[in-house]
Amino acid sequence: MTHPPVRRFKDFRWDDTSLLAYRQEAGVPFKDVTRQILFEAPDLLGELRYFEVAAQGFSSLERHDHRHAVVILRGHGRCLVGDSVYDVGPLDLVDIPPMTWHQFKASQGEPLGFLCLVNVERDKAQLPSETDLAEMRGNPVIDGFLG
Numbered sequence: 345m346t347h348p349p350v351r352r353f354k355d356f357r358w359d360d361t362s363l364l365a366y367r368q369e370a371g372v373p374f375k376d377v378t379r380q381i382l383f384e385a386p387d388l389l390g391e392l393r394y395f396e397v398a399a400q401g402f403s404s405l406e407r408h409d410h411r412h413a414v415v416i417l418r419g420h421g422r423c424l425v426g427d428s429v430y431d432v433g434p435l436d437l438v439d440i441p442p443m444t445w446h447q448f449k450a451s452q453g454e455p456l457g458f459l460c461l462v463n464v465e466r467d468k469a470q471l472p473s474e475t476d477l478a479e480m481r482g483n484p485v486i487d488g489f490l491g
């Protein structure tokens with residue numbers, strides 16, 4: 345642990361915690377997302393991150409073997425989890441099972457911020473192929489969400 349036991353919170357930033365770009369890989373579609381790693385705890389096998397999607401922004405549409413446990417902290421938006429789309433707001437819990445397509449979109453006018461718990465050791469996210477996308481768009485609910 346390189347930081348003090350208590351790191352203060354103000355305006356959705358934490359002391360001694362870097363504001364990072366969402367992801368480094370080129371060509372991954374997303375819009376206006378930042379990331380803060382709050383706890384990197386290999387002894388707990390977990391990592392807790394805070395993501396913030398700017399108003400009208402979105403996270404990448406992806407799936408992977410690892411699970412996500414998400415707690416919305418601020419704002420409102422919608423999320424795709426598998427075949428369903430949900431409205432989400434502060435303190436809602438979102439459980440994203442392994443190998444399930446998922447994406448978060450912020451509403452107009454306010455950022456959507458959420459905590460996300462993952463395994464420290466985790467597989468890389470898969471992005472949908474053209475075939476996957478066509479299949480997803482066959483579901484009107486998902487098609488409407490993807491826009």
Ligand code: MN
Nearest residue numbers: 406412446469
């Ligand atoms: Mn994910």
